[in-house]
Amino acid sequence: MKTRHILIATALLAGVFSCSKVVTYKDELPDRFVNEGAPVIDSVFDIQDGKLERKLTEGSLAQIIHIKGKNLAKPEKIAFNGIEADLDKCYCENEDSYVVIPRVLPSDVSNTIEYVTKEGRTSFDFTVNIPQLVLTGLSNEFAAAGSSVKVEGDFFDLFGFGVEGSAASVKIGDTPVQVDSVSETYMSIVIPEDTPDNSIITFSWEDVTLGAQTKKIPYRNTSYLFFGNFDTAGFWSEDLKAKHLTDGSASGDPVSQGYRFLRFNGTFGGWSWNSVGLGDGWYYDTPADWATNWVFIQFIGGIFQLIDIILNLIAVNFI
Numbered sequence: 001m002k003t004r005h006i007l008i009a010t011a012l013l014a015g016v017f018s019c020s021k022v023v024t025y026k027d028e029l030p031d032r033f034v035n036e037g038a039p040v041i042d043s044v045f046d047i048q049d050g051k052l053e054r055k056l057t058e059g060s061l062a063q064i065i066h067i068k069g070k071n072l073a074k075p076e077k078i079a080f081n082g083i084e085a086d087l088d089k090c091y092c093e094n095e096d097s098y099v100v101i102p103r104v105l106p107s108d109v110s111n112t113i114e115y116v117t118k119e120g121r122t123s124f125d126f127t128v129n130i131p132q133l134v135l136t137g138l139s140n141e142f143a144a145a146g147s148s149v150k151v152e153g154d155f156f157d158l159f160g161f162g163v164e165g166s167a168a169s170v171k172i173g174d175t176p177v178q179v180d181s182v183s184e185t186y187m188s189i190v191i192p193e194d195t196p197d198n199s200i201i202t203f204s205w206e207d208v209t210l211g212a213q214t215k216k217i218p219y220r221n222t223s224y225l226f227f228g229n230f231d232t233a234g235f236w237s238e239d240l241k242a243k244h245l246t247d248g249s250a251s252g253d254p255v256s257q258g259y260r261f262l263r264f265n266g267t268f269g270g271w272s273w274n275s276v277g278l279g280d281g282w283y284y285d286t287p288a289d290w291a292t293n294w295v296f297i298q299f300i301g302g303i304f305q306l307i308d309i310i311l312n313l314i315a316v317n318f319i
Helices: 002-027 238-243
Strands: 040-046 058-060 064-070 077-080 096-100 112-117 120-125 127-129 134-138 148-154 169-172 178-182 186-190 199-207 211-219 262-264 294-299 302-308 316-318
Touching: 040 112, 040 120, 134 211
Parallel strands: 058 127, 262 316
Antiparallel strands: 040 064, 064 096, 077 112, 112 120, 134 148, 148 186, 169 199, 178 186, 199 211, 294 302
């Protein structure tokens, strides 16, 4: 029995010595959060590139990147084109730094990453792609005066719409238009009370590379109606032939304003039959190129050219 107790005690002591040895090994590991000099950036990768196979030379706003290098721990400043990243959203060790590119437009484009720690600073050539404002029009060009209407496009929040003191503005004539909601892909404005038909909404903003920009959007435009009188509208309507069937070469020909809706004027009954000629822009080169999207109709006397039955680009507003 005594021999048995001695063997157990020996095993326990061996375990204690073994544990203390493991702790010693851990103490000897390098501290990943201590720098030994000024920061050095060797390369940049996308956060999704876990195998570090594709080095990046450019990135986008709000993109998360992985910076490889040395002495990258405990940064005091990481900036892209002078715009500082939120360090609370960064994770930085000695050789690896994970950073979110700020979703803010710079006032000056240097195409560099500036990395600063207590031990020094460095810069690295890196282009951040700067988006331009996308503004396609109103979701409803015939919204009632006094109501809120959606403006369709992208990157609204980057250009200062609705921000006091910003260069971005929305006006009808000299009357400021209220911006009541803004996000990356959504903006809504309030049409001022008593705004007349055929007004023009002017959007103004400052582009980093292009400078001052403006775009004009029609509001409740009633000129150049597709059919002046819906009661008599037909495929060969006199209104249509007189105003809109032209190649644009004659003096006084109407110029396309890029409106997103067709305009029909007049009244019609709930059960009436109305003939209207429509097309979607003829964006196919020839019927042979996209044969499945064309319908050929045979009449006495031959085959007439067809009409694309997919009118997915057409929207109709009745006024």
